[in-house]
Amino acid sequence: xxxxxxxxxxxxxxxxxxxxxxxxxxxxxxxxxxxxxxxxxxxxxxxxxxxxxxxxxxxxxxxxxxxxxxxxxxxxxxxxxxxxxxxxxxxxxxxxxxxxxxxxxxxxxxx
Amino acid sequence: xxxxxxxxxxxxxxxxxxxxxxxxxxxxxxxxxxxxxxxxxxxxxxxxxxxxxxxxxxxxxxxxxxxxxxxxxxxxxxxxxxxxxxxxxxxxxxxxxxxxxxxxxxxxxxxxxxxx
Numbered sequence: 068x069x070x071x072x073x074x075x076x077x078x079x080x081x082x083x084x085x086x087x088x089x090x091x092x093x094x095x096x097x098x099x100x101x102x103x104x105x106x107x108x109x110x111x112x113x114x115x116x117x118x119x120x121x122x123x124x125x126x127x128x129x130x131x132x133x134x135x136x137x138x139x140x141x142x143x144x145x146x147x148x149x150x151x152x153x154x155x156x157x158x159x160x161x162x163x164x165x166x167x168x169x170x171x172x173x174x175x176x177x178x
Numbered sequence: 179x180x181x182x183x184x185x186x187x188x189x190x191x192x193x194x195x196x197x198x199x200x201x202x203x204x205x206x207x208x209x210x211x212x213x214x215x216x217x218x219x220x221x222x223x224x225x226x227x228x229x230x231x232x233x234x235x236x237x238x239x240x241x242x243x244x245x246x247x248x249x250x251x252x253x254x255x256x257x258x259x260x261x262x263x264x265x266x267x268x269x270x271x272x273x274x275x276x277x278x279x280x281x282x283x284x285x286x287x288x289x290x291x292x293x294x
Contacts, residue, residue: 071220101282109182109268109285110221155220163228164209164274165236166283168220 069094073156073169081177084146088172090156091138098159100132100139101166106152113141113154146176180204182286184269190292191259199254199289201269209272210252211236211283212244214265221268227252228274259293266290 099117103110114123116132157166213221223236227246243255270283
């Protein structure tokens with residue numbers, strides 16, 4: 068059965084800390100991996116990763132994919148209270164674009 | 179450009195009632211999806227559509243029906259509501275080209291449904 072596993076499930080840090088969120092997957096017909104941020108409403112898109120070893124960056128956030136070991140990490144440097152959210156990892160399976168989601172990592176950033 | 183819109187935002191149903199959750203997108207996306215999200219869980223795919231007139235089941239389709247008569251609209255129908263259908267429902271859309279190149283999904287604001 069296809070699955071996406073995120074760890075840790077929750078994390079509490081202080082402002083300025085650096086965090087690493089993990090996502091491992093076992094999905095047939097893998098197409099790409101996506102990261103979303105969810106703040107009590109709709110998920111908002113962060114990154115899409117298709118190739119191994121190519122880091123994607125946006126400000127303080129970065130992500131990389133390892134298709135050999137079947138995992139991805141999302142790094143957030145110099146965390147701010149506005150980074151508090153649930154971070155969802157999802158894998159695109161097949162040509163229909165269906166997403167298999169992990170349960171998410173709940174990040175709380177304390178001032 | 180409103181993106182993906184969903185109505186209603188909240189709804190309480192009694193067991194056995196039926197309702198339709200509305201979803202519309204104005205981005206001319208060909209692919210549309212319905213997900214449900216239970217507390218502490220990721221999203222699970224209910225149904226999806228790759229174009230007008232074409233729909234298919236996702237992971238958890240039981241108790242739901244969909245139709246796609248236009249590119250813009252993708253309503254989700256709940257027949258004979260049950261407490262197990264209490265959840266937050268998200269509609270999403272994306273564009274996929276003929277070569278199968280896939281782009282990210284854009285999500286609507288969600289509908290919070292409670293069945294009592």
